[in-house]
Amino acid sequence: MNEIKLIIADDHELFRNGLAELLRKHDEIKIVKSVADGLEFMELINTQFEADIVLLDITMPNMDGFQVLKELKNLNSTIKPIVISMHNDGNYIAKCAKMGAYGYLLKNTDEAELILAIRSVNKGKKYFSAEISEKMINFMSTQSISENVLSNKENEVLGLIAKGLTTKEIAEKLFVSSRTIETHRANILKKLEVKNTAELIKKAAKMNLI
C-alpha cells in the first residue's frame, strides 16, 4: 500500500499530538514530521525533505500559513498543502484556495472527513467540503473586481450620467453620498482621459461602455 507522508505545521503542541494520535490509527498515513511554525517548516522543505502532504495552520508565529503557501508556490514544491484552521470565514478559504491550497479544513473537522480529505488530496484532487465551498462561493460572489478600464461601480455611475441623472439623483439611487458620486465621476473622466461630460459620453459610446 502506498504510504502517505504527512507533515503537521501548527504552533499548538497539544493539537499536533492529538492529530497525530488520531491519524496513527490509519496505517497508510505516516506523520513524518511535526513543526511549530512556518519558518521551521520552510527550513525543513529546503533540506529536500520528502513529504506528500502538509496539514498547515494559518495563524502561526514567525511565518504564517499564507506566507508558507506563497513560498511553496514559488518553489514549485510537490508537497500538497491542506489548510487546517480555526477560521471559518469565506475570505480565509478563498484566499487559501487562490494561493494554492489543495484543501481547507476546520480544526474541529470530524475524523472521517479529515481522512477523506487527506486521501483525496493525495490522489491529486482538491478537497473542499460542501460547507466550506459554500462559504467560499458566498464570499467570492460579493467581490466585484472588474477586468475592464472602469470598475463595476464606475460603469454603473457612467450609465446613469448618460441617462441624464444629476449627481444627487445618482447618489440617492446608488445609496452613496453625493461626494462619492462626484469622486467616481472625476475618476471616470480621468480614466477615459476626457475633460467634461459631453466628451465623456462621446468617448464612452465609442468604447461601447454605454
Add this chain to the structure above:
Amino acid sequence: MRSQSRFYPNKIPYTISVKTKGVTNAFKGINGRGVFEDYRGIEVYSVYSLIEVGKLKMVILSEIDVDEVTIPLQELKQRLAGLTLAIFLLAVMLSLFLTRIITNPIKNMQKSLRIMAEGDYNQTNKFIKNSKEIKEMFDALANLKASLQGAVKFSDDIGKMNLHSDFKPKSSNDLLGISLLAMRDKLIEFRNNEENTRIVSKRMLVNGMENERRRLSRELHDGIGPYLTSLKHYIENRVKNEDKKSEMKKIVDDTISEIRLMSNALMPASIDDFGIGVTLTNFIESLKKSTNVTIEYEDLTQQENSNITNHQAINLFRISQELINNSLKHADAKNIRITLSEFDEFISLFYFDDGIGFDINTVKLGLGIINIKERVEICNGTITINSMPGNTSFEIELPIEL
C-alpha cells in the same frame, strides 16, 4: 420883605418878615453866602448883600431852594443807579450764558469720562459741539470711546471663547488692541492644543480598549480554540462508545462555534488579515442568518493595496456594527444599504435604512450616536446625519492618511 414873594403871591410883601441868617449877617455888614433856612423855614442857597441908600439899609437876597437845586442831581443819580443795575443784570445774564456754553460740554465730557472710567463704554450722551477746539476734543473722545468699545466687544468675545471674532487694532500704537490680539492668538493656540490633547487621549483610550478586545478575541480563538480541538481529538481517540462519542463531539463543536462568535464579536481576525471591506462582508453574511431585514452591503475598497489604516478599519467596523444594531433594534427597518468606498483622498461609508427614523436633536444617547461621532472624530473624519421616516442616512467620510 419889599418884593413880591413868588411863594405867597396873594400876600402883601410888607407883611412878611424875613429874619434869616443872611439878613442878619448883611445888616451887620457882612456880605456872603450860605445855606440856611429862609423865611418859609426851607433850606435854601442864599447870597446876601447890604445896599445902603442914604440912611436906608436894605438887604438884597438871592435865594434858591436847596431842593430845587438838587432835583437834576437826584434825577441823574437815579438814572445812574438804574443804568448801573441794568448793566449789572445784563452782565450777569451774559456771563451765565457764556458759562453755559463753555462749561456744559466740558461737564458733559467729564460725565462721559467718569462713566467710562467706571468701565461702561456704551453710554450714548450726545455732545454739544460749538467751537472748533471743543469739537475736535469731542471727536477725539468719541474715537477713544469707539476704540474702547471695539476693544471691549472683542475682549467680551474672547471671554466667551468666540475666537474667530474680527478685530483690527486702530494703529500700530494701539497697545490694548495689539495685546488683545496677542491674547486671542494665544487662546486659539491653547484651544487647538487642548482639542488635540483631547482627541489624542480619546484615541488612546479607544485604541487601548480595542487592543484589549483584540487580545481577548485572539486569546479565545487561538488559545482556547486549540484546546477544544485537542479535546475533540481526545474524544475521537479515546471514547469507544459511539453514541457518547458523537454526543461529546457535538458539544465540543458547539462550544467551538460559540467561541468563534464571541471572538468575532470582540474583534474579527479578518480586520487584521484582510481589512475592513472583507470583514464587513463576513459580518453582514453572518447577520443575514439571524434577521429578516434585507441588508445589502457593497464593498468598494481596494482589495490589494488598500490605504485604509487598521485604526480606521476598526473604527469603521465599530461604527457599522453600531448603526446596524440601531437599525435592527430600534428602527423597524425592512432594508439596510451600506456602501464603503475607498478613493485616493478619502473613504466614504454610506449607511441607509428605511426605518422610522429619529429626531437628530433629541435622539437618545442610548442609540450610540455619540459613540459614533466620537469614533469619527478620533479618525479626523466628518459625519452627516439625515433622518426622516422611511429614509435615514449617515454619510461618514474619513481622510486617507498616507
